[in-house]
Amino acid sequence: MPRRSCIPMTPSRLPVLLIAFALIDGSTFAASFSPANWPADERAALERLEDRTSPEANRAVEGGNGLVAGTMSPISVRVGIDVLKQGGNAADAATVVALTQVVRSLGSFVSYAGVAQILYFDAKSGKVYSIDAGWASYLGETDPKTIPGSSSTDHDQGRKTLVPGFMAGMESLQKRFGVLPFGDLIEPAIWYAENGVTLSRSLAGYFKYREKELSRTESGRQFMHQGGNRLPAAGDKFVQTELARTLKAVAQQGAQYMYSGAWGQHYVEAVRREGGKATREDMEHYQPIWQEPLSTTFAGCTVFGPGRTSEGGYQILETLNLIEELKIDRMPPYWKDPESFLHLSRVLNVTSVIPSWMIERARTKGVALELQNRASKAFATALAPLVDDFFKSSKKNESSHHSAGIVIVDRQGNVAAIVHSINTVLWGTTGIVVDGIPVSDPAAFSQAALSTIKPGDRMPDCMIPVIATRNDKPVLAVAVTGPVLHDTVSIVLGLLGYKADAKTLMTAPPLITENGTRRVEFLIPERGYNAEFLARLRAAGATFEIVPQKAKRLRDPEVFGAIDPETDHRYSVEVSDLPAFSSAY
Numbered sequence: 001m002p003r004r005s006c007i008p009m010t011p012s013r014l015p016v017l018l019i020a021f022a023l024i025d026g027s028t029f030a031a032s033f034s035p036a037n038w039p040a041d042e043r044a045a046l047e048r049l050e051d052r053t054s055p056e057a058n059r060a061v062e063g064g065n066g067l068v069a070g071t072m073s074p075i076s077v078r079v080g081i082d083v084l085k086q087g088g089n090a091a092d093a094a095t096v097v098a099l100t101q102v103v104r105s106l107g108s109f110v111s112y113a114g115v116a117q118i119l120y121f122d123a124k125s126g127k128v129y130s131i132d133a134g135w136a137s138y139l140g141e142t143d144p145k146t147i148p149g150s151s152s153t154d155h156d157q158g159r160k161t162l163v164p165g166f167m168a169g170m171e172s173l174q175k176r177f178g179v180l181p182f183g184d185l186i187e188p189a190i191w192y193a194e195n196g197v198t199l200s201r202s203l204a205g206y207f208k209y210r211e212k213e214l215s216r217t218e219s220g221r222q223f224m225h226q227g228g229n230r231l232p233a234a235g236d237k238f239v240q241t242e243l244a245r246t247l248k249a250v251a252q253q254g255a256q257y258m259y260s261g262a263w264g265q266h267y268v269e270a271v272r273r274e275g276g277k278a279t280r281e282d283m284e285h286y287q288p289i290w291q292e293p294l295s296t297t298f299a300g301c302t303v304f305g306p307g308r309t310s311e312g313g314y315q316i317l318e319t320l321n322l323i324e325e326l327k328i329d330r331m332p333p334y335w336k337d338p339e340s341f342l343h344l345s346r347v348l349n350v351t352s353v354i355p356s357w358m359i360e361r362a363r364t365k366g367v368a369l370e371l372q373n374r375a376s377k378a379f380a381t382a383l384a385p386l387v388d389d390f391f392k393s394s395k396k397n398e399s400s401h402h403s404a405g406i407v408i409v410d411r412q413g414n415v416a417a418i419v420h421s422i423n424t425v426l427w428g429t430t431g432i433v434v435d436g437i438p439v440s441d442p443a444a445f446s447q448a449a450l451s452t453i454k455p456g457d458r459m460p461d462c463m464i465p466v467i468a469t470r471n472d473k474p475v476l477a478v479a480v481t482g483p484v485l486h487d488t489v490s491i492v493l494g495l496l497g498y499k500a501d502a503k504t505l506m507t508a509p510p511l512i513t514e515n516g517t518r519r520v521e522f523l524i525p526e527r528g529y530n531a532e533f534l535a536r537l538r539a540a541g542a543t544f545e546i547v548p549q550k551a552k553r554l555r556d557p558e559v560f561g562a563i564d565p566e567t568d569h570r571y572s573v574e575v576s577d578l579p580a581f582s583s584a585y
Contacts, residue, residue: 033082033096033184034191035075049074050104051200055574055581060503062571063584065411068093069572071481071557074581076100079188081583083180090410091120091178094418095170096185098406103189103247104197106238108206108426112246112258113164113267113437116420117306117463118173119293121474123413128467130293130307133169135162135423135442135459136286137450140277144450147443150429153213157430158276160441162459163286164258166420171255172288177414183251190251193244193436196237199227204234206426214438216431219270223433243436260284267434274432282456289458293467294375296321299329299496301468301475305375312464312484314374319351319489321380322387329497334490335508335529338536344493345511345522345542348486350387407465407477409561409570415474417465419484464488468496475565480558486511487558495562502562506573512547523547 035043050073061067068080080097088096102110118131137144147159174182197203207214207224211231214220227236249257257263264283271278291307296317303320305313323329326347331340373379408416422428428440442459443450449460464484468476476495480487494505509528522544524534537544559580562571574580 033079033086033187035079035188036191036195038078043075046075046078047198049581051202053200053202053579055576055578057574058503058507058576059574060571061574061584062569064569065585067409067561067570067572067584068097069559069561069574069580069583070097070101070406071559071578071580073101073104074583075104075192077581077583081585083185085585088180088185089178089412090408090414090416091174091176092180092185093410094406094408094416095174095178095182096188098166098170098418098420099186099189100192103192103240103243106197106203106206106240107243107438108203109422110166110420111164111422111437111440112167112250113434113439114166114420114422115164115442115461115463116166116169116418117310117312117461117465118169118419119304119306119415119417119465119467119477120173120177121304121413121415121467121469122177126472128293128295128304128469130291130304130310130313131169131173132289132291132307132309132458133165133172134310134461134463135165135446136282137162137443137453137455137457137459138277138279138282139456140279140282141443141450141455144443144447147447147450149447150424150441150444152444153216153429153431156275157216157432157441158271158274158278160428160430160444161271161276161278161432161439162442162446163278163282165286165288167250167255167258168286169288172290173416173418182254186247186251190244190247193240193247196239199232199234199236199238201234203238204232204236207232210426213429213431214427214433217433219433220431220438223436223438240436246435246437259286263435263437267439270432270434270439274430285456296375296377298324298468298492301470301496303492303496304467304469305464309458309460310463311460312462315351315462315485316464316466316488316492317375318379318383319347319485320492321375321377322347322351322384323489323493323497325377325380325384326387329493333494333498333500333508334511338533338540338542341511341533342537342540342542344489346387348489348511349521350383352485407479407559407561409474409477409563411570413474413563415467415477415561417467417477417479419463419465419479421463423461466492468492470565473565474563476560476562478558478560491558491560495560502560502571502573506558506575506578520545 066084068077070077076097079100080093083093083096102112115135116133120129148156214224227238268278293304293307294313295302295304298320305316328343334341334344406418422440423442424440427438430439430441432439466478478488478491490511494500512523512525520543524544526546526548557579
């Protein structure tokens with residue numbers, strides 16, 4: 001049985017938003033979360049910080065009441081703090097920060113018409129829940145192999161689309177576990193849509209990159225010119241009036257407005273005009289999937305990943321099981337020991353693809369091939385002896401790329417880990433905009449994956465939020481952007497397996513690996529490791545290339561939220577070269 005394909009994130013691995021929180025619960029009461037209530041100088045300072053994209057220095061962030069940390073948008077972090085201080089809990093803060101992130105990014109790499117994978121530990125029940133709010137395919141799309149690729153911009157652009165799940169997923173989480181009205185949590189996003197986002201150099205550059213695609217349609221041109229009648233430039237005020245109307249309707253009518261309501265109808269009409277297969281039935285029948293998370297034991301903890309509908313859940317757990325089977329967690333940290341680096345990198349390269357010949361070899365050892373067995377200890381035991389054989393074989397599979405997320409931990413022990421994305425590059429290539437919301441092109445990268453499911457079924461994806469508990473109490477939550485698997489594993493292994501200091505771990509040289517499709521095993525960052533380390537790595541039989549510092553992002557945005565079992569404080573880390581910000585009180 002071949003491994004199922006994952007949704008490719010993006011050829012350029014552009015960042016999507018990621019947040020971690022430690023929160024305090026509160027009771028429901030009327031509150032205003034509008035940034036209009038902030039001091040003007042504070043709001044201006046946050047916008048300048050957002051333009052910078054990363055903190056000024058490395059620092060540990062710790063708080064006894066609440067902690068909010070997030071990539072790209074310190075303004076969203078500030079909104080989250082507001083919700084905590086005004087009575088919101090983990091689910092409420094997760095929702096408001098995610099919604100604000102999207103408007104601050106202009107829907108470019110996260111979207112109200114995107115997707116999410118959600119894990120939630122509910123302290124009252126002591127149970128972890130998994131919510132799949134991923135893409136759904138269309139009932140009428142029966143020939144996915146003929147869907148145009150991302151480079152095609154001349155016909156059938158609607159076929160590149162899928163049913164989005166982000167808004168339904170966030171509302172589903174918040175309605176079940178939150179304490180505030182869902183509509184109140186959209187208020188900051190509405191404020192920024194109406195009052196405008198001052199374009200940073202990065203955001204202005206996005207328009208230059210996507211000018212051709214957005215100019216293809218009237219709705220795309222209208223969207224692009226919301227900063228004026230020319231190509232948006234740094235410093236322009238980008239006012240999204242049409243989006244504000246859509247968000248107000250969602251605040252009043254709930255997420256159903258985007259499915260069975262007017263936005264859903266307009267979406268179907270726009271997609272079908274462009275040759276797509278969307279129907280009202282596809283939109284009206286969409287529901288987030290609540291399911292049992294997958295889990296395994298690791299380093300004295302129980303580690304939870306997304307449920308059975310997500311490829312990412314199996315991927316993270318089989319990797320941790322292999323690490324344990326090969327005793328890599330008992331070795332020195334990978335950034336100190338070449339042998340540890342080699343073994344960990346090889347495991348990550350293998351579990352990124354799991355070629356079919358390795359699974360066939362596992363069959364001979366009596367391991368059943370049902371998908372759920374991939375998260376079992378027996379599967380790891382059968383696979384472990386074959387890891388080195390992978391690098392002697394010419395049978396290499398194509399790589400799979402990954403997405404982004406949100407992590408949450410609160411004082412009462414509730415924990416949320418949320419990954420959300422559009423799984424493509426900067427608004428996608430369709431040029432379609434529906435009532436202020438650009439529509440991306442996830443199907444343009446997913447023809448093979450769509451061919452493995454029935455029309456109308458949920459798309460498998462590789463987003464990997466993680467929650468770890470010890471003695472039934474949460475100790476760690478992780479969500480990572482970019483090449484999700486190896487960054488997620490690095491944090492879980494570092495904090496739980498190595499028991500490394502968090503600041504040391506987050507400032508250690510990055511682990512950049514490839515999956516064997518190139519002529520070398522690994523890519524290693526320039527200046528990340530000294531000559532002696534590299535010489536010992538070569539002596540161990542590894543083949544690698546040195547990546548120039550400017551040629552590749554050395555670390556993708558990554559954030560964790562943890563609970564210190566001795567002090568009961570929540571903590572995270574800011575790193576100066578990572579686009580992640582934190583605030584605690």
